[in-house]
Amino acid sequence: MSFLKNLVCKECKREYEPGAVYVCEYCFGPLEAQYDYDAIASSVSRAKIQAGPLSIWRYRDFLPVTGNNYVSLCEGMTPLLKADRLAKKIGLKNVYVKNDSVNPTFSFKDRVVSVATTRAKELGFDTLACASTGNLAGAVAAYANVAGMQSYIFIPSDLEQGKVIGCGIYQPNVIAIKGNYDDVNRLCSELYSVYKWAFVNINMRPYYSEGSKTLGFEVAEQLGWRAPDRVVVPVASGSLMTKVYKGLNEFSRLGLIGKVETKICGAQAEGCSPVATAFRNKTDFIKPVKPNTIAKSIAIGNPADGYYALDIARKTGGCVEAVTEEEIIDGIKLLAGTEGVFTETAGGVTIAVLKKLAEAGKIDKDELVVVYVTGNGLKTQEALMYAIPKIPIIEPTLAAFQNIQE
Ligand SMILES: *Cc1c(COP(=O)(O)O)cnc(C)c1O
Numbered sequence: 001m002s003f004l005k006n007l008v009c010k011e012c013k014r015e016y017e018p019g020a021v022y023v024c025e026y027c028f029g030p031l032e033a034q035y036d037y038d039a040i041a042s043s044v045s046r047a048k049i050q051a052g053p054l055s056i057w058r059y060r061d062f063l064p065v066t067g068n069n070y071v072s073l074c075e076g077m078t079p080l081l082k083a084d085r086l087a088k089k090i091g092l093k094n095v096y097v098k099n100d101s102v103n104p105t106f107s108f109k110d111r112v113v114s115v116a117t118t119r120a121k122e123l124g125f126d127t128l129a130c131a132s133t134g135n136l137a138g139a140v141a142a143y144a145n146v147a148g149m150q151s152y153i154f155i156p157s158d159l160e161q162g163k164v165i166g167c168g169i170y171q172p173n174v175i176a177i178k179g180n181y182d183d184v185n186r187l188c189s190e191l192y193s194v195y196k197w198a199f200v201n202i203n204m205r206p207y208y209s210e211g212s213k214t215l216g217f218e219v220a221e222q223l224g225w226r227a228p229d230r231v232v233v234p235v236a237s238g239s240l241m242t243k244v245y246k247g248l249n250e251f252s253r254l255g256l257i258g259k260v261e262t263k264i265c266g267a268q269a270e271g272c273s274p275v276a277t278a279f280r281n282k283t284d285f286i287k288p289v290k291p292n293t294i295a296k297s298i299a300i301g302n303p304a305d306g307y308y309a310l311d312i313a314r315k316t317g318g319c320v321e322a323v324t325e326e327e328i329i330d331g332i333k334l335l336a337g338t339e340g341v342f343t344e345t346a347g348g349v350t351i352a353v354l355k356k357l358a359e360a361g362k363i364d365k366d367e368l369v370v371v372y373v374t375g376n377g378l379k380t381q382e383a384l385m386y387a388i389p390k391i392p393i394i395e396p397t398l399a400a401f402q403n404i405q406e
């Protein structure tokens, strides 16, 4: 049984068959999955979800697939931690950390890739591909192996070691491009029509992006079926931010949670902050930038969904804020120091934005805030070379130890 109706253009609302297409032929607007919500209503319930698999596939009724052969590594159902020590440090009372760094390939990309791979198989593809800022590379390579598919991974040539090895171990075809992510993405946008491959974040994007809704669903379920008052979400292309919003609203529409009044806040690094800049300048125009930041996994200078992310920030009373490189490192240390979670630089960005908003008095003390940590710290160790304390090296004697204790 499937509730996926078709794909619809976000701009002109023209409808398309749910194939490997992502852009409207008439107006070039992005295509998005559309469902039969009446049919979902007669199928879904809290009890049914709770009895489902311990993965994103417990929300299958809301995902754009038609069969039941999921390509899954048990992604999702990651911890939602009540972060009281972190909250206290920044003067808040009710903060939760959604720790998505413990997914199968150590980032939230496993959610979107599980959905895209499942759909790619349904559509008859034998090769998966992607343009990656880093985390997508590892996820696509892993899921291709599990799906019995070939994979081609395109990355910027300056990627961190942890991401290169974390992808290479799956033995995909990896090609490093002399350029930044936007260059890689441009190349892949030419390749997908020449090679008949499923580029998860290009021609499979309408399916891929729906996987991000599960970060909204899960948080609502883990909070005891309610929407948070505010979320802080990292912004790369802007897709995740729009889909957390969509997920919460779908749950509300189906009566699984009450009214959604969540303020949606986006987080970027100053070194790549086109959406935050547009928000601050009160304009709809997102001016592309050349990224220069340690938060490489969210360094997209020309964000495909930036406009929609901006719109959601504005209409929900949220914001899009940016932080410096120093604040990112401090954010990583703050999270590790208070909650024991080691995040990559993208998580440093969301923690730092949370702190910045709290300290500026822009968050009410009692608000229930969820901050998303979307990738694992072991992937971006280069950024922390000088961030950890110097370690003393001593002789194996009592005296030598006592010596350094003074
Ligand atoms: C890809 C990614 C994001 C967000 O990506 P969007 O393109 O905005 O959906 C956030 N955090 C990490 C660690 C990522 O790898």
Ligand SMILES: [Zn+2]
Residues within 6 Å of the ligand: 009, 010, 011, 012, 013, 014, 024, 025, 026, 027, 028, 029
């Ligand atoms: Zn259109």
